[in-house]
Amino acid sequence: MEASANSGAFWSLYNRLRGSSELSNPVGLEELTGFFAERMNPVADSEDKFDMEEMDRVQTWLASLPPVTEAGASFPSLQQLFSLGDVERGKAHLKRSPHGKASGWDGVSYATIMDLDNARLLHLLNECLKTRSIPNAWNSTLVGGVPKKGKDRRKPDGYRPVALESCILRFLTLLIHLRFTDVMAENDILPPSQNGFRAGFRTNNNCFVLRTLVDKAFAEGHPLYVAFVDISNAFPSTSHAVLWETLYDYGMTGVFFDWLRVLYATMTYHVSVNGQISKEFRSLCGVLAGDPLSPTLWNIFLSTFRLDIDEDDVNLIHRFVSHLEHADDMAIISSSPEGLQRHLDQLHSWCTAHFLQVNAAKSAVMIFGTLPSLFPDIRMGGEAVPIVSQWTYIGVVFESTRGNIFQAYYEKISRTAMSSFQAMMCGLERYTGRHKVPIRVAKQLYTALVDCHLIAGADICPDACTAPLAELERIQIACLRRVLGLSNHCFRAFLFTETGLLPIRFRRVSLCLRYLKYLFTLDPTFYARVALEESERLSGLMCSSWWGDLQRCLVSIDPALRLPALKDLSVADIEHREKAVARAGVDSVAGAVEDSRKCYLFRGRQEPSKDGKSSVQKACLRHYLTQVAVPRQRRMLTRLLADDLRPLGFSRLDSSEPQQCSFCPHIDTVEHALFQCWGSAELVLLRAHFFSQVGQYGIFDGDVVSDEEAVVTFRDSLSHWEAVRPLASFVYKVCMQLKQPEAL
Ligand SMILES: [Zn+2]
Numbered sequence: 107m108e109a110s111a112n113s114g115a116f117w118s119l120y121n122r123l124r125g126s127s128e129l130s131n132p133v134g135l136e137e138l139t140g141f142f143a144e145r146m147n148p149v150a151d152s153e154d155k156f157d158m159e160e161m162d163r164v165q166t167w168l169a170s171l172p173p174v175t176e177a178g179a180s181f182p183s184l185q186q187l188f189s190l191g192d193v194e195r196g197k198a199h200l201k202r203s204p205h206g207k208a209s210g211w212d213g214v215s216y217a218t219i220m221d222l223d224n225a226r227l228l229h230l231l232n233e234c235l236k237t238r239s240i241p242n243a244w245n246s247t248l249v250g251g252v253p254k255k256g257k258d259r260r261k262p263d264g265y266r267p268v269a270l271e272s273c274i275l276r277f278l279t280l281l282i283h284l285r286f287t288d289v290m291a292e293n294d295i296l297p298p299s300q301n302g303f304r305a306g307f308r309t310n311n312n313c314f315v316l317r318t319l320v321d322k323a324f325a326e327g328h329p330l331y332v333a334f335v336d337i338s339n340a341f342p343s344t345s346h347a348v349l350w351e352t353l354y355d356y357g358m359t360g361v362f363f364d365w366l367r368v369l370y371a372t373m374t375y376h377v378s379v380n381g382q383i384s385k386e387f388r389s390l391c392g393v394l395a396g397d398p399l400s401p402t403l404w405n406i407f408l409s410t411f412r413l414d415i416d417e418d419d420v421n422l423i424h425r426f427v428s429h430l431e432h433a434d435d436m437a438i439i440s441s442s443p444e445g446l447q448r449h450l451d452q453l454h455s456w457c458t459a460h461f462l463q464v465n466a467a468k469s470a471v472m473i474f475g476t477l478p479s480l481f482p483d484i485r486m487g488g489e490a491v492p493i494v495s496q497w498t499y500i501g502v503v504f505e506s507t508r509g510n511i512f513q514a515y516y517e518k519i520s521r522t523a524m525s526s527f528q529a530m531m532c533g534l535e536r537y538t539g540r541h542k543v544p545i546r547v548a549k550q551l552y553t554a555l556v557d558c559h560l561i562a563g564a565d566i567c568p569d570a571c572t573a574p575l576a577e578l579e580r581i582q583i584a585c586l587r588r589v590l591g592l593s594n595h596c597f598r599a600f601l602f603t604e605t606g607l608l609p610i611r612f613r614r615v616s617l618c619l620r621y622l623k624y625l626f627t628l629d630p631t632f633y634a635r636v637a638l639e640e641s642e643r644l645s646g647l648m649c650s651s652w653w654g655d656l657q658r659c660l661v662s663i664d665p666a667l668r669l670p671a672l673k674d675l676s677v678a679d680i681e682h683r684e685k686a687v688a689r690a691g692v693d694s695v696a697g698a699v700e701d702s703r704k705c706y707l708f709r710g711r712q713e714p715s716k717d718g719k720s721s722v723q724k725a726c727l728r729h730y731l732t733q734v735a736v737p738r739q740r741r742m743l744t745r746l747l748a749d750d751l752r753p754l755g756f757s758r759l760d761s762s763e764p765q766q767c768s769f770c771p772h773i774d775t776v777e778h779a780l781f782q783c784w785g786s787a788e789l790v791l792l793r794a795h796f797f798s799q800v801g802q803y804g805i806f807d808g809d810v811v812s813d814e815e816a817v818v819t820f821r822d823s824l825s826h827w828e829a830v831r832p833l834a835s836f837v838y839k840v841c842m843q844l845k846q847p848e849a850l
Contacts, residue, residue: 120551131251131379132260138251139377139384141262146342146375146389149463157459164347171350173238174364178357181289185360187232188281193224196281210272211376212243219277231278238364240372244275246386247396249377269375269396279369279399282362286402295356296409298633302433303401308624311634312430312437313502314566318637318644318652319420319427319439320474320504320511325649329475330420331446333438333484334497335453336468340434341404342392345461346370349393349407356406370394391461401433408434411456418445422640427633429453432500443482446471454487470494474506502563512567516574520581523559527585530555541591542737548589549605549727556585557613564614565621570655575611582610590731591741596748597705599698602691604744606726612691615659616684622656623680626672642672663690696724703760704749707777707820714827730830739834742841746776747824751841759813768844777816779840792839799832 131138149155177184200216209215219227234240251265258264287305290296296304301311316332323330353363373394377384393400393407413428418441420427428449430437438453440446457464466489473481473493484491495507496514503515510516530551534543560578569575586601587594602609608616628635638653645654653669660667660683667683669675699705712720714729734740745751749758756776757764765774769785772778780796783789797806803826806819823833 131265133251133262133265133379135377135379135382135384138262138265138379139387141265142249142251142267142377143375143387143389145267145339146387146392146395148343148345148391148461152461155458155463156461160459161461164345164351168347168350171354171367173367175354175359177360177363180293181357181360183285183289184358184362187235187361188228190224190228192281192284193228193231195284196277197224199280199284200277210244210270210275211246211248212272212274214273216273216277219273227277231281234278235361235365238361238368240275240365240369244272245369245372246374246376247271247394248383249375249395251377251379267395269394271394271396275369276396276398279394279397282366283399283402285362286358286399286406289358290402290406293356294631295358296405297412298631299427299429300405300409300431301633302431302435303405306628307632308565308621308634309432309500310502310563310566310621311632312432312435313500313504313563314621314625314652315422315427315430315633315637316437316439316499316504317511317566318422318641321644321649321651322422322640323420323441323475325644325647325651327475328441329473329478331440331443331471331473331484333446333450333471333486333491334469334499335436335438335450335486336465337434337436337457338463338465338468340462341400342389342395343462344393344404344407345391348460349403352406352410358406366399404433407460410460411453413438413449413452416440416445416448418442422633422636423643425633425636430633435500437499443478443484447482447484450484450486450491458487466491470497472497472504472506474511502566510571510574512563513574515563515567516577519559519562520574520577523556523578524581524584526559527552527556527581527588531588538737541741543589544737545589545605545731545740546727549607552585552589553607557607560610561614561617564617566652568618568652568655568659569611569614570658575614578610578614590744590748591737592745592748592750596745596750597699597702599695599702600705600748602695603699603725604728604731604747608688608691609695612663612687612694615656615663616687616691618656618659619680619684619687622669623677623684626675626680627677639672660687663687692724704758705747706759707817708747708824709821711821712825714825716827718827720825720827729827730824730834733827733830734834735831736835736838739838742838743830743834746837746841751776759817775813775816776837776840777813777820779844780836781810781816781819782813786843788843789840792836792843796832796836800826800829803829805829 152158152161197220200220209218248270249267250270251262252268253259254264254266291305301307301309320330350363350367353359374386374388375395376386389395393403408431411429411431415426416428420439420441428439430439436453438446438449440449454464464486466486469486469491471484471491471493472495481493484493496503496505498504503512503518505511505514508514531543531548534547534551535541560582569578583598583601586605586607587596590596590601590604592601601607622638625634625638628638630636641651641653644651645657657668660669664686667686669683670679700709710722713723713726714720730743731740734743756779757774759773759775759777761773766772767774767778767783767785769783769789772782779789781793800823805822805826806815810816810819820833823829
């Protein structure tokens, strides 16, 4: 893995080692096909669930729609075919976003498309659009089942369908997606409450808005009622007729609209299980599975959902916010149970008229602030919605019964970080043996699989509370200790100066500042931007807020980092603080190492590079960690540097209770044993061998006599690109010679 040429090869090897290859599916082909086909088609007993008159009306409307339409007056670009520029943009998009090697039914992969001549590709795509037709080979999608986490794999509902659409079809719909998103942005088609699958919107925006609404409710002393609504089977049950009518009403008709209707009417599916392929079936509702345009079409479909302004609505700086969407993840908000009920009733009628089903049992209501003495009875479609104290909204756990609404979220990310680290190390050490995973590999995996959990939510919950942050710090230190093979005696700052990683506290503040920079540059149509202003206002009133928490984090690092008022803030101010925080993180660990008496052996060392140049580095992945290939030698040297050899009984030069050398009257330090002691013939032989190996590098000529010479000789060997390998071997042999192996 260490030798993997690129990150793709690295991960494919890692996944192979972890044995994540596909296991056979215990659910049979017929059963899974039946299950998926049912999910992808309208519900059978729809009469009592939906507005049937509305269904007739929209179907009749669709039947009367001509196959060729003109684009609305506001959308001239929806009548224009693709240009070479569009093809280039599509290819650039694919290059940026990672995509698998898998090809669809037609055997064409994205790699093939990338190699195709742009002019020929353009001609092919435009011919399809002009003739409003789709080659048969593109018109079949393979559907496989991926096990859902924590579900029974012997039942079909334990599987999530994953569709493999023709790559060239996906490329065409990607270009339509890009065209559509351009015209939608220019014409403000999507409401600001929709945060999912939109360029320029960040995943945590809705959680940030919700957090600020909770802060504001606390500040104003009223409760906040939030319903998290589950729409059953949302994407697969989107009504095609309603979707086309919505696009038509916006004026988004024309050549793409016509072509999409043909695509949706002709697409067929086959389920693939254990190498067998099912009979073909059709899907009469739902946006296309596995298609890049589908999230956009869903957003358009949902965009007509609006709530009337209600007397109990809450606002951010005078802007009412009664609902938030992230694709199909909806939150409905009010300051009273009656207001919430009125909104939910309106949502329910909208869903009935748009042939979607809300699932009351899978939805939940949370009450932030003082709980009422009697819980309200909140209903959707006549069914009670459970009231809960904890809910995960777009990956973030909110909690209403403890002081910190993110307490449970911190606990969750701490648990996940620790368990993914343990799974990763145990998995690798099964192959390498304990303490033998190469450091570069372990660091890369730590960054990809553990760090991502430790930084989760850094943007929306600045760590103003010390206890949850201390837990994240504890986990980071435990992981890095294990990566380097050190015990809990080791010197903490050392873990960071030797790996170049930043302590999690600084890393999280840095990410929070990056989010501030993003919020700051948003225009005021974004809810998240208004929430930022509200948050600053609350902080000015001495109420709990995101802005206040971030200020506290910055001031705890350096009082000079306090942010000016939002109106006086600039991007340069934020960027200056981002750099200052990262620098403060490095300085704090480098300073601790510099100041510690424990680190005299390598104080002032140079970090060498392969080309013979060397420089002083405060923190980086040290060369000895990658250059010393024998794990036990690398670990012994690391332990020596980290002051983690106390179990072996060595003293430090300045020790208050120095031990005496077993062979002479000198203090029993490691460097004495290495370079000064003449009392043991074995030591003298090992030393002679070491000097014969490093003599060519001019490390030291002559006998080491003084303590200072011993330290300098050690440090110079450590600072040399080549000499560090013989040094590690020498250190290892001397320690083994002098100490009881069981102490190691
Ligand atoms: Zn001695």
